[in-house]
Amino acid sequence: MNLKRAIAALWAALCFVGALTLLPGNGQAQDIQVKGAMEILRSMTDELGPPKIEGTDMVAGKKVPVLYFGSTKMNNNFDVVDKVVEQAGGTATIFVKSGNDYVRIATNVKAADGTRAIGTILDPKGKAIQSINKNEAFYGDVVILDNPYTAGYEPIRDGSNQVIGILYVGYMK
Template sequence: MTPKQTAIHISTVACLVVAAMLLPNVGQAQETNVKKAMEILESMANTLGPPRLEGTDAVAGKEVPAIYFGSTKINNNFDLVDEVVKQAQGTATIFVKSGDEYVRVATNVKRDDGSRATGTILDPKGKAIESIRKDEAFYGEVDILGKPYITGYKPIRDSSQNVIGIYYVGYPTETVGRATGRD
């Protein structure tokens, strides 16, 4: 090997070692971002008042229970989820429990056509729903409408501790570098 080839090989190995050392930090930073965004979403919702269901409302052509925080109806109201994104980037959603499904009633997750994915349901066979059914939070990577996201899901409970919905925050995996300040 020539000295130039040796230098290239050493540089390549050094880059791989540095990348291997940084990847866990990217994952940890992303997990920190998800938890911070979840804290923001819960805190802002709690500021509005306690969660409750009252009546029904049409969301993207589906009749679903209306979820409120205090006197603020959340169905088709994007102020809360959009404010979370202003503060923490990523995406945010409020799901309402409708029978055995959880329906997006306020979200900034987008469909392929760029519209908000209201009226879509949480994957009934996905990893997140398994935790929610056990009355537990879920943090991890999931597929949302065909795209991978690093996510957090937490049950929303009413005053009787019944699960009436789900808080969601997440980051598309292709934006992990931007969300963590790395490119």
């Protein structure tokens, strides 16, 4: 009788360990979460129409280009980024290219004072901008305004395939 219990306990332990190895680790789970959130953000912006730059506008005291998806102006418009977070959690941002910088024009990433970090720029020395400058997406760990995140960044291209902005989603670590 004790042998049957020992075998059953050993079998249960082996099944538990096996199940744990099949489940994604926290890093893998966050990667999957980031890619899912990016798909939501991308589909929401695609639904609005093609991206374009038209004119300039003030965002947190900075004069920057105005980014549109279709006829929907993104500067200072938080509807899309907030809907992404409602559906997927985390944070979301839309950046516009302004000179050599990428400026947050719609975000729910918080600044140190707790307000939306609009008007702040993507770290010009960070890993993400290196990929964006090569016209490539970036997925991985980054530091945003002194906080660690697992994140995804994808270039926004206009009709002539020029990078005019960035879509971002991320989860604080």
